[in-house]
Structure formats: C-alpha cells, structure tokens
Amino acid sequence: MNVVILAAxxxxxxxxxxxxxLHPLAGKPLLAHVVDCARSLGPSRIVIVYGHxxxxxxxxxxxxxLRWALQEPQLGTGHAVMQALPHLDPAVPxxxxxxxxxxxxxxxxxxxxxxxxxxxxxxxxxxxxxPAGYGRIVREGGRIVRVVxxxxxxxxxxxxxxxxxxIMVAPTAAxxxxxxxxxxxxxxxxxxxxxxxxxxxxxxxxxxxxxxADASETLGVNSKRQLAELExxxxxRVATRLMDEGVRLADPARLDVRGELxxxxxxxxxxNCVFEGRVVIGDGxxxxxxxxxxxxxxxxxxxxxxxxxxxxxxxxxxxxxxPYARLRPGTDLGEETHVGNFVEMKNTRMAAGSKANHLxxxxxxxxxxxxxxxxxTITCNYDGxxxxxxxxxxxxxxxxxxxLVAPVRVGRGATLGAGTTLTRDAPEHxxxxxxxxxxxxxxxxxxxxxxxxxx
Ligand code: UD1
Ligand code: CA
Numbered sequence: 001m002n003v004v005i006l007a008a009x010x011x012x013x014x015x016x017x018x019x020x021x022l023h024p025l026a027g028k029p030l031l032a033h034v035v036d037c038a039r040s041l042g043p044s045r046i047v048i049v050y051g052h053x054x055x056x057x058x059x060x061x062x063x064x065x066l067r068w069a070l071q072e073p074q075l076g077t078g079h080a081v082m083q084a085l086p087h088l089d090p091a092v093p094x095x096x097x098x099x100x101x102x103x104x105x106x107x108x109x110x111x112x113x114x115x116x117x118x119x120x121x122x123x124x125x126x127x128x129x130x131p132a133g134y135g136r137i138v139r140e141g142g143r144i145v146r147v148v149x150x151x152x153x154x155x156x157x158x159x160x161x162x163x164x165x166x167i168m169v170a171p172t173a174a175x176x177x178x179x180x181x182x183x184x185x186x187x188x189x190x191x192x193x194x195x196x197x198x199x200x201x202x203x204x205x206x207x208x209x210x211x212x213a214d215a216s217e218t219l220g221v222n223s224k225r226q227l228a229e230l231e232x233x234x235x236x237r238v239a240t241r242l243m244d245e246g247v248r249l250a251d252p253a254r255l256d257v258r259g260e261l262x263x264x265x266x267x268x269x270x271x272n273c274v275f276e277g278r279v280v281i282g283d284g285x286x287x288x289x290x291x292x293x294x295x296x297x298x299x300x301x302x303x304x305x306x307x308x309x310x311x312x313x314x315x316x317x318x319x320x321x322x323p324y325a326r327l328r329p330g331t332d333l334g335e336e337t338h339v340g341n342f343v344e345m346k347n348t349r350m351a352a353g354s355k356a357n358h359l360x361x362x363x364x365x366x367x368x369x370x371x372x373x374x375x376x377t378i379t380c381n382y383d384g385x386x387x388x389x390x391x392x393x394x395x396x397x398x399x400x401x402x403x404l405v406a407p408v409r410v411g412r413g414a415t416l417g418a419g420t421t422l423t424r425d426a427p428e429h430x431x432x433x434x435x436x437x438x439x440x441x442x443x444x445x446x447x448x449x450x451x452x453x454x455x
Contacts, residue, residue, distance in 0.1 A: 001092045001113060002172060003038040004084040007031050007099030008051030008071040013223045019053025021099040022060050023227055026234050027258025027276055030221055031061055033102035039065070040106045041113070044092060047084040048099070076190025077166070078182045085179070088172050093118060095169045096193065101220045103230060104167065108217055112210040116169045120206040121197065123147075124167035126215050134163035135194045137209070144207040147194035151187040164194055165218035174205060242269075250289075264300065288322065296327075299335065316352065334369070351394070363387070364406065368394035374418065376401040393428070 011020025021031035031048070038046050050057045051071040058068050069083040081096060088094055095113060097104070108124070116122030123144065125137050135147045136157050147164045148157050170178075178196035186192060200207055212218055216233045219226070232253075239252035242261065248268040249255055256274045264283035274292045282300035287293065291304055294311045298304065302315050305322030312329035315321060319337045330347035333339065337350050340357035348365040356362060356373035363381040366389065367373070377398050379390045388406035392398065396410045399418035409425040410416065416426060417433025426432040 001041070001043045001169075002045045002047065002088045002094040003041065003043045003097060004081055004088070004094055005031070005034050005038060005046065005048045005097045005099050006077060006080045006166075007034075007057060008049050008074045008080055009100070010052040010074070011100070011222065014221075014227075015224070019057050020221065022053065022057060023221065024258075025102050025221075025227065025231055026238075026256075029060055030102045031057065031099040034097050034099050034104075035061060035063065035066065037104060037106055037109065038095075038097060041095070041109060043095070044089055045087060047087045049080045049083050051080075075184070076188070077193035078179055078191035078195060081175070081193055082179050082191070085176050088176075090173045090176070092172065093169050094172045094175055096167060098166050098220060100222070101166065101218060103219060103233060104217045105213065108210070108212040109167070112167065113169050115208050115210050119171050120208050121171070121174075121200045122169040123197070123207065123209045124165045124212060124218065125162050125209045126165055126212060126218050127161050128163055128215070129161070131158075131161050131163045135166075136160040137162040137164055144197065144209060145201050146198035149186065149188070149192060149194065165212070166193075166220075167218070168193070170196065170200070171205070174200070174203065178203075259294075270306070282317065291322070362390075365390040365392065365404075367392045368396070368412070370394060371396045371398070373398045374400035374402065378403050380405045396426075399433070 007021045014020050014023065022029045025033060045067060046065060047067045047069055049069050049071050051074050067087045069087060071080050071083045093116065112122050112124050133150050135149045136153055137144055137160065138146045138148055138157065175196065178199040181199055182191045182195055184191055197207060219230055221227050221230060235256055238257045239249055239255050242263060243249055243252060246265055247263045250270045254271040255269065259275065259277040261275045262280045264281060266284045267281045268286045270287060270289040272290045273287050277295035279293050279296050281298045284300055285298050285302045287304045288306035290306050291308045296310045296313045298315045299317035299319060301318040303320045308322035308325045310327040313327045313331035315333050316335040316337055318335055319333050321339045324341040325339045326344045328346035331345045332349040334350060334352035336353050338355040338357055342359045343356050344361045346363045348362045350367040351369040353369050354367050354371040358375035360373055360377045362379050364387050365379050371392050380403050381387050381390065390404045390406045391409040393410060393412040395413045397415045399416050399420060401419050402416050403421045405423045408422055411426055411428030413429040414426045415431045416422060417431060417435060419435055420433045
C-alpha cells in the first residue's frame with residue numbers, strides 16, 4: 001500500500017514560527033509520530049505532502065524511505081493528495097493520514113485498511129457529542145453516500161454526529177480519477193478530498209467505514225492547548241502500559257516519557273520524573289521524585305534518589321545515586337557505588353564499591369574499586385585548552401577538599417591528606433599531602449572597634 005501524509009497546512013492557531021507538524025509531542029515532532037505509525041504498517045511507499053514551513057519540515061524528519069511532494073499554494077486536502085499522485089504505486093491502495101493527528105494506532109489503521117481491501121473506499125469515522133467543525137458522514141439506508149463539510153452543511157446535516165476523521169484509504173487508480181474530477185465549488189473554495197466519496201458512490205464503488213478503538217486517536221492539533229491535551233493522553237497511555245507491565249508509579253498523571261522506557265520487574269517510580277531517549281531500568285530499581293533521566297541504563301536494585309539528573313550514563317546494580325546528583329554523558333558506575341548530593345560527574349568510570357558522597361566534581365576520571373572520594377574533591381581536568389585524565393586506583397582514599405590537577409595518578413591504596421592539591425602522581429599505599437604548615441600566632445589580638453568621635 002501507499003501512505004500519503006498531509007502536512008502542508010499552516011497551523012495559524014499555534015501562534016508559532018515552528019511549522020505545526022514539527023511541534024513536539026512526547027519529545028518527538030507530531031509528524032514523526034505519524035511517520036512511525038505509517039512505517040509500522042509496512043507500506044511500499046510513504047509520501048509526505050509539505051508546503052508551509054518548506055524545507056524546515058523536510059530536514060527535520062529523517063528517512064530514506066520518505067518521498068516528499070511540495071504543495072504550493074495549499075488549495076485544500078484534495079489538492080494536497082493530487083500533489084502526491086506522481087509518487088504513488090497505482091497497483092496498490094493509498095492510505096491518507098494527517099501530519100497533525102499523531103495518536104492514531106497501528107491496530108485502528110490496520111483494521112481500516114483490511115475492511116477496504118483492494119477495491120473499496122474506506123473511511124475512519126467517529127461519533128462525537130460535539131461534531132462542530134468536522135465533515136459529516138451522510139448515510140442513506142445505512143450506507144455512506146457522501147461527506148459534507150461543516151461549513152457547507154445545512155442544519156439537518158449538522159445534526160449528524162458521525163464525522164469524518166479525515167483518514168481514508170482508496171484504490172489508487174480510481175482515487176486519481178476522482179481527484180481529477182474535483183472542483184472548488186464550495187463555501188471554502190477549496191479542493192475537498194472528501195468530495196471523492198460521492199464520486200465513488202456514483203462509480204458504484206463500495207464505501208466502508210471503521211471506528212478507532214478510542215476517539216482520542218483521531219484528535220488533531222490546532223493550538224497549544226490541544227497540543228497539551230494530546231500530550232497528556234499520550235503520557236496516560238504510556239503510564240497505563242507501564243503499570244500493566246508491573247511498574248509501580250506513585251502517580252500515573254505525573255510521569256513524562258519522551259522516548260522509550262523499558263522496566264524490569266518491581267521497578268518503582270515516584271512523581272514528576274522525566275525519561276528521555278532510551279532508558280532501561282533493571283529489576284527492583286527505584287527512581288525518586290523529580291528525576292530527569294536520559295539515554296541511560298540503570299542496574300537491578302539501584303536507587304536513584306530525588307532531584308537527580310542523569311544523561312547518557314550507565315548505573316551499576318545496587319548503586320545509590322543522589323539526592324541532587326548530576327551525572328553527565330559518559331558516566332559509568334559499577335555495582336554498589338554511591339554518588340551523593342551535589343556531585344557532578346562527566347566521562348568518568350567508577351568501579352564497584354566506590355563512593356563520592358558529597359560535593360565533588362569528577363571529570364575525565366577513572367576510579368578503581370572501593371575508593372573513597374572525600375567531600376569537596378575536584379578533578380582539575382581542563383587547563384583552559386585541553387582536557388586531561390585523572391586515574392585513581394583501587395582502595396585509594398582521597399581526603400576532603402582535594403584538587404587533583406590532571407593528568408595525575410593516585411596509586412593503589414594511596415591516601416591523600418585533606419586539602420591536598422595534587423600535581424604529581426601519588427605513590428601506592430603511602431600518605432601524600434600538600435599542605436602549608438599550621439601556625440598559631442601567640443601575640444595576635446583581635447582588633448576592637450574604636451569608639452565613635454563625638455561631634
Ligand atoms: C478535514 C476534512 C473534514 C474532517 C477534518 C478532520 C476535508 C475537506 N475536510 O477538514 O471532513 O472532518 O479534516 O480533522 O478534507 N492540508 C494540506 N494541504 C491543504 C489543506 C490541508 O496539507 O491544502 C493538511 C493539513 O495540514 C492537515 C490536514 O490536511 O494536516 C487537514 O486539513 P484541515 O485544514 O485541518 O482540514 P479541515 O478543514 O479540518
Ligand atoms: Ca483540522
């Protein structure tokens with residue numbers, strides 16, 4: 001089958017410089033949701049009709065499998081599909097989707113396509129309590145005979161509550177003929193795709209319909225309000241799926257997944273967490289309130305405590321991270337590591353059982369096993385021009401408020417005294433420190449305030 005995605009419309013009500021179909025839903029452009037759903041149907045061709053926003057839209061959506069048809073000017077949905085015709089395989093049916101209707105499911109579309117087969121026209125329709133604005137499905141003796149746009153409809157037709165979602169599937173050669181016969185003789189002076197329905201009926205082609213599993217599948221985005229509503233619907237679906245898989249969510253209404261979240265057994269997630277990219281959480285792990293986690297793997301039994309930000313990292317089993325930790329890209333923590341409050345790490349590997357519990361920066365560092373990093377330890381990894389590595393071997397003990405001026409190495413079992421500025425390697429199993437001698441000035445007296453001069 002062919003899939004045509006209509007994405008040329010302006011989206012004036014978004015009040016934005018960004019083309020409407022590029023506004024993100026769950027971190028991904030609206031149009032990308034539609035493209036992904038189209039791909040899931042395994043079509044032979046996907047054609048996107050673009051116009052408003054021009055090349056910006058083309059550049060934002062990736063895929064060698066996509067064909068692009070420019071619609072300029074935009075003279076209606078029928079005109080839009082006409083622009084796609086040269087790209088279509090006439091031997092298979094064509095499914096028309098909208099780039100601003102992102103929640104339609106694979107199952108619903110598969111059902112529509114199946115009911116239309118190779119030679120029928122299929123419409124996805126839905127019954128709405130308030131059908132205002134939509135095209136109405138007009139039936140005679142139960143059979144669909146035409147679609148009438150709201151603006152062209154009389155009062156009796158406007159009373160019909162079954163509406164056209166805009167999604168349809170049609171035999172392609174016939175569709176091309178029907179489109180050729182369209183006129184702009186209507187209130188909006190546009191080429192209406194919906195007018196092909198009456199032509200098909202005239203041609204004695206059967207018109208069938210399918211319903212979505214849920215009415216929300218057919219909602220479009222025309223404003224920021226609707227975008228936010230669809231975001232919640234989408235997130236609610238994700239939360240429901242996670243709970244069905246056994247994840248404990250403190251509140252399914254306070255979860256945001258902008259990518260793929262894969263959880264093991266007995267994972268629990270507290271409120272207000274945001275997951276981006278691909279995040280994998282192992283069995284029995286927990287994520288505290290207000291964490292943001294992107295492209296990260298979290299080992300079994302790990303605890304991520306509140307207010308932690310993690311990007312592009314790997315957390316070992318039974319590790320304890322946070323509260324208030326910031327793990328930047330390239331952080332790789334072994335089993336049972338502890339990273340505490342106000343600790344920042346970047347491009348740093350820390351092996352099993354090591355701890356950095358308070359107020360530290362570790363960048364471009366390799367830390368061995370069972371190392372203790374004291375409070376306030378900082379790796380000086382950047383000399384203003386280049387980054388350098390720090391290596392801290394197994395069982396080392398780094399005293400508080402130490403600066404490790406990279407490149408530098410701390411040997412196995414070495415101890416650094418508190419307050420050390422380490423500029424040369426520290427040998428194994430020895431105490432190394434750099435500290436000025438402590439002195440007490442016996443003769444010193446604290447100054448006292450002079451009495452104010454009388455005036
Ligand atoms: C359309 C349908 C209506 C249906 C409604 C569902 C027609 C004539 N009407 O109306 O029956 O109930 O959708 O939401 O088809 N587009 C283009 N080029 C154009 C015009 C539109 O690409 O020249 C795209 C838009 O970007 C959008 C989609 O087509 O993705 C629908 O356009 P829109 O203007 O929203 O159609 P409606 O008037 O709402
Ligand atoms: Ca619309």
